[in-house]
Structure formats: C-alpha cells, structure tokens
Amino acid sequence: MKNSAASEGRPIRVLIVDDQAIVRKGIHALLAQASNVEVVGEAGNGQEAVARIKDLEPDVTIMDLAMPVMNGIEAIRQIGTERPNTRILVLTSFSGDDKVFPAIKAGALGYLLKDSRPDELIASIEQVDRGEVSLHPSIAMQVLQELRSPSTKTQPSNGLTPREVEVLRLVAQGLSNRDISARLSTTEATIKTHVSSILSKLHLANRVQAALYALQEGIAESDSFDEGNA
Secondary structure, X not given: OOOOOHHHXXXXXXXXXXXXXXXXXXXXXXXXXXXXXXXXXXXXXXXXXXXXXXXXOOOEEEEOOOOOOOOHHHHHHHHHHHOOOOEEEEEEOOOOHHHHHHHHHHOOXXXXXXXXXXXXXXXXXXXXXXXXXXXXXXXXXXXXXXXXXXXXXXXXXXXXXXXXXXXXXXXXXXXXXXXXXXXXXXXXXXHHHHHHHHHHHHOOOXXXXXXXXXXXXXXXXXXXXXXXXX
16 A cells, blocks of 8 residues: 655645546646645546556546546546556546446545535545545445445455454544554554555455445444544
C-alpha cells in the first residue's frame, strides 16, 4: 500500500476525469485554491484516463462515470487491474445502485456527488489520498441499506488472525491507520501491515471493500460504520 502525499510532505497530485470541459475547468479552478492539492492533468473519457494515469501517476484520480468511449466504471476496473495502487474518487451526478455498487466493487475508494460543497470535495481528496473511505452521506446510507439483510456465509474471518479481525472491525468504523494505531496502542506502520494483509487474504482492492466485507460478515455492526462515516 503506497504512502499518502501528506505523509511525504508534498501536495496531492490530482487527475481530473470528466467528459465536460467546463466541469473539468471548474474543478481545476476550485482545486487551484487548495494549497495541498496540485492538478497534474485532465482527461475527457475513461480511455484517456487510463493512459494519463500511466504517464502522470497521480495520487488521486477524480472520476466521472457517464463518459463516451470508455465509461468511468470500466476505466476503474481497468485501472485496478493495471495499477492496483491507484486511488480513485468518483465524482458524479448518479446515485443509483446500478452505478454506486459497480463503482465500489471495481475499486473506487470514494464516491461523491456533484452537488457536494467545495470543502467536501477537498476533504474527500485528502481522505482518499490517505487510503481512507470517503462516501457521500446518501451513498453511505444506500450501502448500509443494502447490507441490512443477514449474511449466509459461515466463515467470516477467512483466515484472518484475531488481531486482523480487530483491525478490520475498526477499518469498517471508518478509522484511519493513525486512529487505529492509537486505539490498539501500536505503531501506524504495524496497522498498515495488518491492513495490507487483510486485503490480500480477502482478495479485496481497498478499504471500502474491506468495510463492506466486515459488515456483510457480521464482523462490524452497520451502526458503527454509520458513526465512522458521518
């Protein structure tokens, strides 16, 4: 799992992907006012995004979903296959289940709606850069509603150690590695190792998927996830 830009003491390098030039320019102008963010490029569709990510290696890619040539969900899938450490924040007008869950399953770490406030966008970029979950409140509620029904799976730990299960439970509450290390009285590097091991053992792409897994398997309660992402 790669380090965040903040931990390295440099601006977060951002790629903006949207098929509407006026939207890209608006986001670019907004982010130009943030001292800890540097826009390194733009792309007008998913295919361009895949190519530009290879060239620019941004810390965070802001991805629209409805685009020509290659849509955002397909781009996220391809990027996840070719560059699994890439951190993607979906920024879209679509909040339907047919877009939300495919995007999360494809590997998006954050999901924000275009009616969000500028400060919410910047906060989400910072969270995603740190490898943390960032979901718009209405999206988080949809995820919780989807997970209300009890799981039928019988082996929730799937080879995880007791300590890893404990870390996974805290990840599902929305805690950062720093917060988890403080809670468990250990180092942030140790927690980072535990999270990497959890993702590897469960064959998951990121913390969003890990949180969803924990909820589905009853490792964490939906109420705690709601509090952690409020």
